[in-house]
Amino acid sequence: MTTLPQSTHKKLGLAIDLDICVGCHACVINCKEWNTSNYGAPLSDQDAYGAEPVGTFLNRIHTFEVKAADKPAQTVHFPKSCLHCDDAPCVTVCPTGASYKRVDDGIVLVNESDCIGCGLCAWACPYGARELDAAEGVMKKCTLCVDRIYNENLPEIDREPACVRTCPANARHFGDYADPDSNVSRMAAERGAVPLFPEQGTNPVNRYLPPRPKADIQTDGDIDILAPFLDTSGASNSASGPSSTTAKGLLGWLDKALEAI
Amino acid sequence: MHPAPSVIVFTALSGLGFGLLAFLGVNIPDVTGMTAFIFFFIAYALAVGGLVASTFHLGNPQRALKAFTQWRSSWLSREGVFAVVSLCVMGIYAACLIFLDLRLPVVGIIGSILSLISVYCTSMIYGQLKTVPRWSQPLTPFLFLAYALTGGALLSGQVYLAAGLMVLLMILQYAHWTIGDTRLAAAGGTIEAATGLGHLGKVRLLESPHSGTNYLLREMAFEVGRKHAVKLRVIALLLLGILPCALLVLTTPGHLSALVAIILHMAGVFAARWLFFAEAEHVQALYYDRHRAA
Numbered sequence: 001m002t003t004l005p006q007s008t009h010k011k012l013g014l015a016i017d018l019d020i021c022v023g024c025h026a027c028v029i030n031c032k033e034w035n036t037s038n039y040g041a042p043l044s045d046q047d048a049y050g051a052e053p054v055g056t057f058l059n060r061i062h063t064f065e066v067k068a069a070d071k072p073a074q075t076v077h078f079p080k081s082c083l084h085c086d087d088a089p090c091v092t093v094c095p096t097g098a099s100y101k102r103v104d105d106g107i108v109l110v111n112e113s114d115c116i117g118c119g120l121c122a123w124a125c126p127y128g129a130r131e132l133d134a135a136e137g138v139m140k141k142c143t144l145c146v147d148r149i150y151n152e153n154l155p156e157i158d159r160e161p162a163c164v165r166t167c168p169a170n171a172r173h174f175g176d177y178a179d180p181d182s183n184v185s186r187m188a189a190e191r192g193a194v195p196l197f198p199e200q201g202t203n204p205v206n207r208y209l210p211p212r213p214k215a216d217i218q219t220d221g222d223i224d225i226l227a228p229f230l231d232t233s234g235a236s237n238s239a240s241g242p243s244s245t246t247a248k249g250l251l252g253w254l255d256k257a258l259e260a261i
Numbered sequence: 262m263h264p265a266p267s268v269i270v271f272t273a274l275s276g277l278g279f280g281l282l283a284f285l286g287v288n289i290p291d292v293t294g295m296t297a298f299i300f301f302f303i304a305y306a307l308a309v310g311g312l313v314a315s316t317f318h319l320g321n322p323q324r325a326l327k328a329f330t331q332w333r334s335s336w337l338s339r340e341g342v343f344a345v346v347s348l349c350v351m352g353i354y355a356a357c358l359i360f361l362d363l364r365l366p367v368v369g370i371i372g373s374i375l376s377l378i379s380v381y382c383t384s385m386i387y388g389q390l391k392t393v394p395r396w397s398q399p400l401t402p403f404l405f406l407a408y409a410l411t412g413g414a415l416l417s418g419q420v421y422l423a424a425g426l427m428v429l430l431m432i433l434q435y436a437h438w439t440i441g442d443t444r445l446a447a448a449g450g451t452i453e454a455a456t457g458l459g460h461l462g463k464v465r466l467l468e469s470p471h472s473g474t475n476y477l478l479r480e481m482a483f484e485v486g487r488k489h490a491v492k493l494r495v496i497a498l499l500l501l502g503i504l505p506c507a508l509l510v511l512t513t514p515g516h517l518s519a520l521v522a523i524i525l526h527m528a529g530v531f532a533a534r535w536l537f538f539a540e541a542e543h544v545q546a547l548y549y550d551r552h553r554a555a
Contacts, residue, residue, distance in 0.1 A: 003334045053473050060470035062548050068462030075467060076458060080548065095328035095338035114327055117320020120337055126392045128545035131476040137320020196457055199449040200391055208457060251485055258489040
Protein backbone atom coordinates (compact mmCIF):
# COMPACT_ATOMS: atom_id res chain seq x y z
CA MET A 1 0.00 0.00 0.00
CA THR A 2 1.48 3.33 -1.00
CA THR A 3 -0.07 5.34 1.78
CA LEU A 4 2.55 6.12 4.42
CA PRO A 5 2.35 4.60 7.92
CA GLN A 6 1.32 7.05 10.67
CA SER A 7 4.46 6.17 12.56
CA THR A 8 7.06 3.42 12.54
CA HIS A 9 8.24 1.37 15.54
CA LYS A 10 11.89 1.88 14.73
CA LYS A 11 13.53 4.52 12.55
CA LEU A 12 16.55 2.77 11.15
CA GLY A 13 18.91 5.04 9.29
CA LEU A 14 22.42 6.34 8.77
CA ALA A 15 24.46 9.12 10.31
CA ILE A 16 26.93 10.39 7.72
CA ASP A 17 29.84 12.41 9.01
CA LEU A 18 30.80 15.06 6.44
CA ASP A 19 33.78 16.00 8.58
CA ILE A 20 35.35 12.56 8.30
CA CYS A 21 34.42 11.28 4.84
CA VAL A 22 37.55 11.26 2.66
CA GLY A 23 35.71 10.61 -0.60
CA CYS A 24 37.34 7.24 -1.29
CA HIS A 25 34.14 5.75 -2.81
CA ALA A 26 34.72 2.45 -0.99
CA CYS A 27 31.10 2.56 0.22
CA VAL A 28 29.94 3.04 -3.38
CA ILE A 29 31.78 -0.07 -4.48
CA ASN A 30 30.80 -2.25 -1.53
CA CYS A 31 27.17 -1.12 -1.88
CA LYS A 32 27.21 -2.08 -5.54
CA GLU A 33 28.91 -5.41 -4.83
CA TRP A 34 26.48 -6.43 -2.10
CA ASN A 35 23.32 -5.21 -3.77
CA THR A 36 24.08 -6.49 -7.25
CA SER A 37 24.47 -10.03 -5.91
CA ASN A 38 21.74 -10.21 -3.27
CA TYR A 39 18.18 -8.85 -2.78
CA GLY A 40 16.30 -8.05 -5.98
CA ALA A 41 17.42 -7.44 -9.53
CA PRO A 42 21.17 -6.92 -10.08
CA LEU A 43 22.53 -3.39 -10.48
CA SER A 44 23.29 -3.51 -14.18
CA ASP A 45 25.90 -1.62 -16.17
CA GLN A 46 25.62 -0.71 -19.83
CA ASP A 47 28.69 -0.36 -22.04
CA ALA A 48 30.76 -1.11 -18.94
CA TYR A 49 34.07 -1.34 -20.80
CA GLY A 50 33.15 1.00 -23.66
CA ALA A 51 33.45 4.71 -24.26
CA GLU A 52 30.26 5.77 -22.45
CA PRO A 53 29.69 3.48 -19.48
CA VAL A 54 26.55 3.98 -17.37
CA GLY A 55 25.20 1.92 -14.52
CA THR A 56 22.85 1.72 -11.58
CA PHE A 57 24.19 2.73 -8.17
CA LEU A 58 22.36 3.13 -4.86
CA ASN A 59 25.00 5.31 -3.26
CA ARG A 60 27.04 8.07 -4.86
CA ILE A 61 29.65 10.48 -3.52
CA HIS A 62 29.59 14.10 -4.63
CA THR A 63 32.58 16.28 -3.79
CA PHE A 64 31.91 19.94 -3.12
CA GLU A 65 34.12 22.91 -2.57
CA VAL A 66 32.86 25.41 -0.01
CA LYS A 67 34.38 28.86 0.05
CA ALA A 68 33.66 31.66 2.48
CA ALA A 69 34.77 35.11 1.35
CA ASP A 70 37.67 35.52 3.75
CA LYS A 71 38.72 31.91 4.22
CA PRO A 72 40.52 29.25 2.22
CA ALA A 73 38.33 26.85 0.28
CA GLN A 74 37.19 23.70 2.05
CA THR A 75 36.51 20.34 0.40
CA VAL A 76 33.45 18.39 1.53
CA HIS A 77 32.87 14.82 0.34
CA PHE A 78 29.16 14.17 0.34
CA PRO A 79 27.85 10.57 0.25
CA LYS A 80 24.27 10.41 -0.97
CA SER A 81 21.87 7.48 -0.70
CA CYS A 82 18.20 7.08 0.25
CA LEU A 83 17.36 8.99 3.45
CA HIS A 84 14.34 6.75 4.27
CA CYS A 85 12.12 9.82 4.82
CA ASP A 86 9.20 9.80 7.24
CA ASP A 87 7.15 11.75 4.68
CA ALA A 88 8.58 9.94 1.67
CA PRO A 89 7.07 11.49 -1.49
CA CYS A 90 8.39 8.56 -3.54
CA VAL A 91 6.00 6.21 -1.73
CA THR A 92 2.74 8.10 -2.14
CA VAL A 93 3.16 8.78 -5.87
CA CYS A 94 3.59 5.07 -6.72
CA PRO A 95 0.58 3.89 -8.77
CA THR A 96 1.07 0.17 -8.14
CA GLY A 97 1.91 -0.10 -4.44
CA ALA A 98 5.42 -1.33 -5.28
CA SER A 99 7.00 1.47 -3.27
CA TYR A 100 6.36 1.26 0.45
CA LYS A 101 7.64 2.22 3.89
CA ARG A 102 7.83 -0.52 6.50
CA VAL A 103 5.91 0.01 9.76
CA ASP A 104 8.42 -2.04 11.77
CA ASP A 105 11.66 -0.27 11.00
CA GLY A 106 10.81 2.61 8.63
CA ILE A 107 12.88 1.27 5.73
CA VAL A 108 11.61 2.44 2.32
CA LEU A 109 11.63 -0.46 -0.14
CA VAL A 110 10.50 -1.35 -3.66
CA ASN A 111 8.64 -4.57 -4.33
CA GLU A 112 10.20 -5.24 -7.70
CA SER A 113 7.56 -7.69 -8.87
CA ASP A 114 4.95 -4.90 -8.65
CA CYS A 115 7.11 -2.12 -10.14
CA ILE A 116 6.07 -1.06 -13.67
CA GLY A 117 9.13 1.18 -14.07
CA CYS A 118 7.21 4.42 -14.64
CA GLY A 119 9.92 6.41 -12.89
CA LEU A 120 7.53 8.75 -11.06
CA CYS A 121 9.04 7.91 -7.64
CA ALA A 122 12.48 9.00 -8.90
CA TRP A 123 10.88 12.26 -10.05
CA ALA A 124 9.31 12.72 -6.62
CA CYS A 125 12.62 12.28 -4.74
CA PRO A 126 14.49 15.56 -4.15
CA TYR A 127 17.77 13.77 -3.39
CA GLY A 128 18.28 11.69 -6.54
CA ALA A 129 18.25 8.53 -4.45
CA ARG A 130 16.36 6.30 -6.89
CA GLU A 131 17.60 4.99 -10.21
CA LEU A 132 15.69 2.98 -12.78
CA ASP A 133 17.71 -0.06 -13.80
CA ALA A 134 18.09 -0.04 -17.58
CA ALA A 135 18.27 -3.84 -17.88
CA GLU A 136 15.42 -4.86 -15.56
CA GLY A 137 13.18 -1.78 -15.97
CA VAL A 138 12.51 -1.63 -12.24
CA MET A 139 13.33 1.07 -9.71
CA LYS A 140 16.40 0.46 -7.55
CA LYS A 141 17.15 2.18 -4.28
CA CYS A 142 19.02 1.75 -1.01
CA THR A 143 17.44 -1.02 1.08
CA LEU A 144 19.56 -0.15 4.11
CA CYS A 145 20.92 -3.64 3.35
CA VAL A 146 17.76 -5.20 4.72
CA ASP A 147 19.25 -8.57 3.77
CA ARG A 148 22.31 -7.98 5.98
CA ILE A 149 21.01 -6.23 9.08
CA TYR A 150 18.63 -9.08 10.07
CA ASN A 151 20.71 -11.86 8.51
CA GLU A 152 21.56 -14.44 11.16
CA ASN A 153 23.79 -16.30 8.71
CA LEU A 154 26.25 -13.45 8.96
CA PRO A 155 28.55 -12.85 11.94
CA GLU A 156 27.00 -10.19 14.18
CA ILE A 157 29.68 -7.66 13.29
CA ASP A 158 28.56 -7.78 9.64
CA ARG A 159 24.88 -7.12 10.39
CA GLU A 160 24.98 -3.52 9.30
CA PRO A 161 24.68 -1.91 5.86
CA ALA A 162 27.55 -2.68 3.47
CA CYS A 163 28.50 1.01 3.17
CA VAL A 164 28.81 1.34 6.96
CA ARG A 165 30.71 -1.90 7.31
CA THR A 166 33.26 -0.97 4.67
CA CYS A 167 33.93 2.69 5.44
CA PRO A 168 37.65 2.88 6.30
CA ALA A 169 37.28 6.32 7.90
CA ASN A 170 34.27 5.43 10.07
CA ALA A 171 32.25 8.23 8.48
CA ARG A 172 29.05 6.20 8.22
CA HIS A 173 27.04 4.92 11.17
CA PHE A 174 23.91 2.80 11.36
CA GLY A 175 21.30 2.87 14.11
CA ASP A 176 17.76 3.57 15.32
CA TYR A 177 16.71 7.23 15.40
CA ALA A 178 13.50 6.34 17.27
CA ASP A 179 15.69 5.56 20.28
CA PRO A 180 17.07 8.84 21.69
CA ASP A 181 19.97 6.95 23.31
CA SER A 182 21.13 5.16 20.18
CA ASN A 183 24.56 5.81 18.70
CA VAL A 184 23.15 7.76 15.76
CA SER A 185 20.68 9.82 17.84
CA ARG A 186 23.43 10.88 20.23
CA MET A 187 25.83 11.71 17.42
CA ALA A 188 23.21 13.76 15.61
CA ALA A 189 22.36 15.69 18.78
CA GLU A 190 25.99 16.35 19.73
CA ARG A 191 26.99 17.54 16.29
CA GLY A 192 23.87 19.62 15.59
CA ALA A 193 22.82 17.56 12.58
CA VAL A 194 19.91 18.95 10.61
CA PRO A 195 17.68 17.22 8.06
CA LEU A 196 18.90 17.52 4.47
CA PHE A 197 17.04 20.00 2.22
CA PRO A 198 14.20 20.68 4.72
CA GLU A 199 12.54 23.02 2.18
CA GLN A 200 11.29 19.86 0.48
CA GLY A 201 9.30 18.74 3.54
CA THR A 202 10.39 15.09 3.38
CA ASN A 203 11.39 14.62 7.04
CA PRO A 204 14.38 12.40 6.27
CA VAL A 205 15.49 9.84 8.87
CA ASN A 206 19.19 9.88 7.87
CA ARG A 207 21.20 12.75 9.28
CA TYR A 208 24.33 14.49 8.00
CA LEU A 209 26.82 15.59 10.64
CA PRO A 210 28.14 18.95 9.41
CA PRO A 211 31.87 19.60 8.92
CA ARG A 212 33.51 20.88 12.11
CA PRO A 213 34.81 24.46 12.01
CA LYS A 214 38.31 24.63 10.51
CA ALA A 215 41.22 26.41 12.10
CA ASP A 216 42.01 29.62 10.28
CA ILE A 217 45.10 29.37 8.10
CA GLN A 218 46.90 32.66 7.66
CA THR A 219 48.15 33.17 4.13
CA ASP A 220 50.31 35.97 2.84
CA GLY A 221 49.15 36.38 -0.72
CA ASP A 222 48.97 33.37 -3.00
CA ILE A 223 49.97 29.97 -1.68
CA ASP A 224 50.11 28.50 -5.14
CA ILE A 225 52.74 30.15 -7.29
CA LEU A 226 50.81 29.05 -10.39
CA ALA A 227 47.54 30.60 -9.25
CA PRO A 228 48.02 33.94 -11.04
CA PHE A 229 48.48 32.09 -14.34
CA LEU A 230 45.35 29.95 -14.07
CA ASP A 231 42.12 31.04 -15.69
CA THR A 232 39.52 30.27 -13.06
CA SER A 233 36.76 32.44 -14.50
CA GLY A 234 34.75 29.49 -15.84
CA ALA A 235 35.58 27.30 -12.91
CA SER A 236 32.09 27.06 -11.49
CA ASN A 237 30.89 24.97 -14.42
CA SER A 238 33.99 22.95 -15.14
CA ALA A 239 33.17 20.22 -12.67
CA SER A 240 29.51 19.85 -13.44
CA GLY A 241 30.12 16.48 -14.99
CA PRO A 242 29.30 15.59 -18.55
CA SER A 243 27.66 18.34 -20.50
CA SER A 244 24.17 17.73 -21.81
CA THR A 245 23.78 21.00 -23.67
CA THR A 246 24.77 19.69 -27.08
CA ALA A 247 22.50 17.48 -29.11
CA LYS A 248 22.80 15.25 -32.12
CA GLY A 249 20.32 14.11 -34.76
CA LEU A 250 16.89 15.75 -34.96
CA LEU A 251 17.49 17.78 -31.82
CA GLY A 252 20.81 18.96 -33.17
CA TRP A 253 19.13 20.07 -36.40
CA LEU A 254 16.39 21.86 -34.42
CA ASP A 255 19.10 23.47 -32.31
CA LYS A 256 20.85 24.85 -35.40
CA ALA A 257 17.58 25.89 -37.07
CA LEU A 258 16.48 27.82 -34.00
CA GLU A 259 19.92 29.37 -33.72
CA ALA A 260 19.50 30.72 -37.25
CA ILE A 261 16.20 32.50 -36.55
CA MET B 262 13.20 17.17 -17.18
CA HIS B 263 13.77 14.86 -20.13
CA PRO B 264 11.03 15.55 -22.70
CA ALA B 265 10.29 11.90 -23.54
CA PRO B 266 8.17 11.69 -26.73
CA SER B 267 5.86 9.08 -25.15
CA VAL B 268 4.92 11.40 -22.29
CA ILE B 269 4.46 14.43 -24.56
CA VAL B 270 2.22 12.42 -26.90
CA PHE B 271 0.33 10.98 -23.90
CA THR B 272 -0.47 14.29 -22.23
CA ALA B 273 -1.13 16.21 -25.46
CA LEU B 274 -3.34 13.66 -27.25
CA SER B 275 -5.28 12.37 -24.26
CA GLY B 276 -5.93 15.99 -23.25
CA LEU B 277 -7.39 16.75 -26.68
CA GLY B 278 -9.40 13.51 -26.70
CA PHE B 279 -10.94 14.05 -23.27
CA GLY B 280 -11.55 17.71 -24.17
CA LEU B 281 -13.57 16.62 -27.21
CA LEU B 282 -15.43 14.01 -25.13
CA ALA B 283 -16.33 16.72 -22.62
CA PHE B 284 -18.06 18.66 -25.41
CA LEU B 285 -19.71 15.60 -27.00
CA GLY B 286 -21.18 14.63 -23.63
CA VAL B 287 -23.11 17.90 -23.39
CA ASN B 288 -24.40 17.50 -26.94
CA ILE B 289 -21.96 19.85 -28.68
CA PRO B 290 -22.17 19.46 -31.63
CA ASP B 291 -25.75 18.13 -31.88
CA VAL B 292 -25.11 14.98 -33.93
CA THR B 293 -26.41 11.42 -34.20
CA GLY B 294 -25.74 8.34 -36.32
CA MET B 295 -22.76 8.28 -38.64
CA THR B 296 -21.68 11.88 -37.93
CA ALA B 297 -21.71 11.14 -34.20
CA PHE B 298 -19.67 8.00 -34.88
CA ILE B 299 -16.95 10.05 -36.62
CA PHE B 300 -16.76 12.56 -33.75
CA PHE B 301 -16.60 9.85 -31.10
CA PHE B 302 -14.09 7.89 -33.17
CA ILE B 303 -11.74 10.92 -33.26
CA ALA B 304 -12.17 11.52 -29.51
CA TYR B 305 -11.50 7.87 -28.61
CA ALA B 306 -8.56 7.62 -31.02
CA LEU B 307 -6.92 10.64 -29.36
CA ALA B 308 -7.70 9.66 -25.75
CA VAL B 309 -6.88 5.96 -26.09
CA GLY B 310 -3.90 6.65 -28.37
CA GLY B 311 -2.49 8.97 -25.74
CA LEU B 312 -3.03 6.46 -22.94
CA VAL B 313 -1.38 3.69 -24.98
CA ALA B 314 1.58 6.00 -25.73
CA SER B 315 2.03 6.53 -21.99
CA THR B 316 2.80 2.83 -21.53
CA PHE B 317 5.76 3.04 -23.97
CA HIS B 318 8.05 4.62 -21.40
CA LEU B 319 7.36 1.97 -18.75
CA GLY B 320 10.15 -0.43 -17.81
CA ASN B 321 7.65 -3.27 -17.34
CA PRO B 322 4.45 -2.42 -19.27
CA GLN B 323 3.11 -5.98 -18.85
CA ARG B 324 2.32 -5.09 -15.23
CA ALA B 325 0.49 -1.85 -16.16
CA LEU B 326 -2.84 -3.13 -14.78
CA LYS B 327 -1.39 -2.88 -11.26
CA ALA B 328 -1.39 0.89 -11.70
CA PHE B 329 -5.16 0.96 -11.07
CA THR B 330 -4.78 -0.12 -7.45
CA GLN B 331 -3.34 2.87 -5.56
CA TRP B 332 -5.96 5.54 -6.26
CA ARG B 333 -6.06 6.46 -2.57
CA SER B 334 -2.63 8.09 -2.65
CA SER B 335 -1.35 8.28 -6.23
CA TRP B 336 -2.42 10.81 -8.86
CA LEU B 337 -1.01 8.55 -11.57
CA SER B 338 -3.25 5.74 -10.39
CA ARG B 339 -6.26 8.09 -10.17
CA GLU B 340 -5.57 9.26 -13.70
CA GLY B 341 -5.75 5.68 -14.95
CA VAL B 342 -8.94 4.92 -13.03
CA PHE B 343 -10.77 8.09 -14.11
CA ALA B 344 -9.63 7.70 -17.72
CA VAL B 345 -11.04 4.18 -17.96
CA VAL B 346 -14.27 5.06 -16.12
CA SER B 347 -14.93 8.12 -18.28
CA LEU B 348 -14.20 6.14 -21.47
CA CYS B 349 -16.71 3.48 -20.33
CA VAL B 350 -19.44 6.00 -19.41
CA MET B 351 -18.95 7.95 -22.64
CA GLY B 352 -18.96 4.62 -24.50
CA ILE B 353 -22.50 3.90 -23.26
CA TYR B 354 -23.58 7.43 -24.18
CA ALA B 355 -21.96 7.19 -27.63
CA ALA B 356 -23.39 3.73 -28.40
CA CYS B 357 -26.94 4.85 -27.59
CA LEU B 358 -26.49 8.01 -29.66
CA ILE B 359 -24.95 6.29 -32.69
CA PHE B 360 -26.89 3.04 -32.91
CA LEU B 361 -30.20 3.73 -31.15
CA ASP B 362 -30.57 7.44 -31.89
CA LEU B 363 -31.19 7.70 -28.16
CA ARG B 364 -29.83 10.60 -26.13
CA LEU B 365 -29.10 10.00 -22.43
CA PRO B 366 -28.35 13.54 -21.20
CA VAL B 367 -27.52 12.56 -17.60
CA VAL B 368 -25.02 9.91 -18.73
CA GLY B 369 -23.49 12.42 -21.14
CA ILE B 370 -23.07 15.10 -18.46
CA ILE B 371 -21.52 12.60 -16.05
CA GLY B 372 -19.19 11.46 -18.83
CA SER B 373 -18.18 15.06 -19.56
CA ILE B 374 -17.38 15.75 -15.92
CA LEU B 375 -15.42 12.49 -15.62
CA SER B 376 -13.45 13.39 -18.78
CA LEU B 377 -12.43 16.72 -17.28
CA ILE B 378 -11.53 15.04 -13.98
CA SER B 379 -9.24 12.71 -15.98
CA VAL B 380 -7.46 15.75 -17.42
CA TYR B 381 -7.21 17.24 -13.92
CA CYS B 382 -5.61 14.00 -12.65
CA THR B 383 -3.11 14.10 -15.54
CA SER B 384 -2.15 17.63 -14.57
CA MET B 385 -1.71 16.66 -10.92
CA ILE B 386 0.81 13.91 -11.82
CA TYR B 387 3.07 16.87 -12.58
CA GLY B 388 1.50 19.53 -10.35
CA GLN B 389 2.05 17.43 -7.20
CA LEU B 390 5.84 17.26 -7.61
CA LYS B 391 7.48 19.61 -5.13
CA THR B 392 10.80 18.51 -6.60
CA VAL B 393 9.96 20.29 -9.87
CA PRO B 394 9.05 23.80 -8.68
CA ARG B 395 8.07 24.95 -12.18
CA TRP B 396 5.31 22.34 -12.26
CA SER B 397 4.10 22.59 -8.67
CA GLN B 398 2.43 25.94 -9.21
CA PRO B 399 -1.34 26.34 -8.77
CA LEU B 400 -1.81 27.25 -12.45
CA THR B 401 -0.70 23.82 -13.74
CA PRO B 402 -4.15 22.12 -13.51
CA PHE B 403 -5.87 25.18 -15.00
CA LEU B 404 -3.40 25.13 -17.88
CA PHE B 405 -4.04 21.46 -18.66
CA LEU B 406 -7.82 21.98 -18.46
CA ALA B 407 -7.57 25.03 -20.73
CA TYR B 408 -5.62 22.98 -23.29
CA ALA B 409 -8.24 20.22 -23.18
CA LEU B 410 -11.23 22.59 -23.47
CA THR B 411 -9.64 24.64 -26.27
CA GLY B 412 -8.79 21.51 -28.24
CA GLY B 413 -12.27 20.13 -27.54
CA ALA B 414 -13.97 23.32 -28.76
CA LEU B 415 -11.81 23.35 -31.88
CA LEU B 416 -12.37 19.67 -32.69
CA SER B 417 -16.12 19.94 -32.08
CA GLY B 418 -16.31 22.84 -34.55
CA GLN B 419 -17.22 25.63 -32.12
CA VAL B 420 -15.45 28.37 -34.08
CA TYR B 421 -15.96 31.41 -31.86
CA LEU B 422 -15.83 29.52 -28.58
CA ALA B 423 -12.53 27.96 -29.72
CA ALA B 424 -11.16 31.38 -30.69
CA GLY B 425 -12.12 32.80 -27.29
CA LEU B 426 -10.64 29.84 -25.43
CA MET B 427 -7.42 30.19 -27.42
CA VAL B 428 -7.03 33.75 -26.16
CA LEU B 429 -7.63 32.54 -22.59
CA LEU B 430 -5.19 29.65 -23.14
CA MET B 431 -2.46 31.97 -24.39
CA ILE B 432 -2.86 34.20 -21.33
CA LEU B 433 -2.71 31.17 -19.02
CA GLN B 434 0.30 29.70 -20.84
CA TYR B 435 2.14 33.01 -20.70
CA ALA B 436 1.39 33.33 -16.98
CA HIS B 437 2.50 29.73 -16.36
CA TRP B 438 5.83 30.43 -18.08
CA THR B 439 6.38 33.73 -16.29
CA ILE B 440 5.51 32.38 -12.84
CA GLY B 441 7.43 29.19 -13.66
CA ASP B 442 10.62 31.19 -14.25
CA THR B 443 10.56 32.34 -10.61
CA ARG B 444 9.60 29.05 -9.00
CA LEU B 445 13.01 27.41 -8.54
CA ALA B 446 14.39 30.44 -6.71
CA ALA B 447 11.20 30.73 -4.65
CA ALA B 448 11.55 27.09 -3.57
CA GLY B 449 15.05 27.81 -2.22
CA GLY B 450 16.57 25.94 -5.15
CA THR B 451 20.28 26.53 -4.65
CA ILE B 452 23.18 24.13 -4.23
CA GLU B 453 23.74 25.71 -0.79
CA ALA B 454 20.20 24.83 0.34
CA ALA B 455 20.33 21.34 -1.17
CA THR B 456 23.61 20.42 0.52
CA GLY B 457 22.93 22.27 3.77
CA LEU B 458 26.47 23.67 3.52
CA GLY B 459 25.46 27.28 2.87
CA HIS B 460 26.42 28.38 6.38
CA LEU B 461 30.06 27.58 5.52
CA GLY B 462 30.21 29.63 2.34
CA LYS B 463 29.53 29.39 -1.37
CA VAL B 464 29.27 25.83 -2.65
CA ARG B 465 30.31 24.43 -6.01
CA LEU B 466 30.72 20.90 -7.32
CA LEU B 467 34.40 20.02 -7.27
CA GLU B 468 34.09 16.45 -8.50
CA SER B 469 31.09 14.70 -10.00
CA PRO B 470 30.21 11.32 -8.41
CA HIS B 471 30.80 9.65 -11.78
CA SER B 472 32.75 10.53 -14.90
CA GLY B 473 30.03 9.46 -17.34
CA THR B 474 26.35 10.18 -17.36
CA ASN B 475 23.63 8.29 -15.47
CA TYR B 476 19.86 7.85 -15.14
CA LEU B 477 19.56 10.89 -12.88
CA LEU B 478 21.27 13.23 -15.34
CA ARG B 479 19.50 11.86 -18.41
CA GLU B 480 16.07 11.92 -16.82
CA MET B 481 16.23 14.97 -14.58
CA ALA B 482 18.97 17.33 -15.72
CA PHE B 483 17.86 18.05 -19.27
CA GLU B 484 19.33 21.31 -20.54
CA VAL B 485 19.10 21.10 -24.34
CA GLY B 486 16.92 23.83 -25.78
CA ARG B 487 16.93 26.09 -22.74
CA LYS B 488 18.87 28.70 -24.69
CA HIS B 489 16.10 28.74 -27.31
CA ALA B 490 13.30 28.92 -24.76
CA VAL B 491 12.17 32.43 -25.71
CA LYS B 492 12.08 31.64 -29.43
CA LEU B 493 10.23 28.39 -28.80
CA ARG B 494 7.71 30.14 -26.58
CA VAL B 495 6.96 32.64 -29.37
CA ILE B 496 6.65 29.80 -31.91
CA ALA B 497 4.34 27.87 -29.56
CA LEU B 498 2.06 30.88 -28.99
CA LEU B 499 1.92 31.58 -32.74
CA LEU B 500 0.98 27.99 -33.54
CA LEU B 501 -1.38 27.17 -30.72
CA GLY B 502 -3.25 30.47 -30.61
CA ILE B 503 -2.43 33.44 -32.80
CA LEU B 504 -2.42 31.75 -36.24
CA PRO B 505 -5.41 29.39 -35.77
CA CYS B 506 -7.34 32.19 -34.04
CA ALA B 507 -6.73 34.55 -36.97
CA LEU B 508 -7.65 31.82 -39.43
CA LEU B 509 -10.93 31.04 -37.68
CA VAL B 510 -12.03 34.64 -37.24
CA LEU B 511 -10.87 36.04 -40.59
CA THR B 512 -11.97 33.27 -42.99
CA THR B 513 -15.41 31.84 -43.64
CA PRO B 514 -15.82 28.70 -41.53
CA GLY B 515 -15.41 25.48 -43.50
CA HIS B 516 -13.85 22.06 -43.25
CA LEU B 517 -10.55 23.15 -44.80
CA SER B 518 -9.96 26.18 -42.56
CA ALA B 519 -10.99 24.10 -39.54
CA LEU B 520 -8.54 21.35 -40.50
CA VAL B 521 -5.68 23.80 -40.96
CA ALA B 522 -6.54 25.48 -37.64
CA ILE B 523 -6.55 22.10 -35.86
CA ILE B 524 -3.19 21.11 -37.38
CA LEU B 525 -1.63 24.46 -36.40
CA HIS B 526 -3.08 24.26 -32.89
CA MET B 527 -1.87 20.68 -32.35
CA ALA B 528 1.64 21.61 -33.53
CA GLY B 529 1.53 24.43 -30.98
CA VAL B 530 0.34 22.07 -28.25
CA PHE B 531 3.27 19.73 -28.95
CA ALA B 532 5.76 22.62 -28.94
CA ALA B 533 4.39 23.98 -25.65
CA ARG B 534 4.29 20.53 -24.07
CA TRP B 535 7.89 19.89 -25.15
CA LEU B 536 8.83 23.12 -23.39
CA PHE B 537 6.78 22.10 -20.33
CA PHE B 538 9.18 19.20 -19.84
CA ALA B 539 12.41 20.60 -21.28
CA GLU B 540 12.30 23.78 -19.20
CA ALA B 541 11.36 22.09 -15.93
CA GLU B 542 14.19 22.07 -13.40
CA HIS B 543 14.45 19.16 -10.96
CA VAL B 544 15.99 19.99 -7.57
CA GLN B 545 18.07 16.78 -7.43
CA ALA B 546 20.20 18.23 -10.26
CA LEU B 547 21.32 20.90 -7.76
CA TYR B 548 23.65 18.25 -6.28
CA TYR B 549 25.26 18.15 -9.73
CA ASP B 550 25.60 21.95 -9.70
CA ARG B 551 23.05 22.36 -12.48
CA HIS B 552 20.36 25.05 -12.69
CA ARG B 553 22.72 27.79 -11.52
CA ALA B 554 21.02 31.15 -12.05
CA ALA B 555 22.72 32.97 -14.94
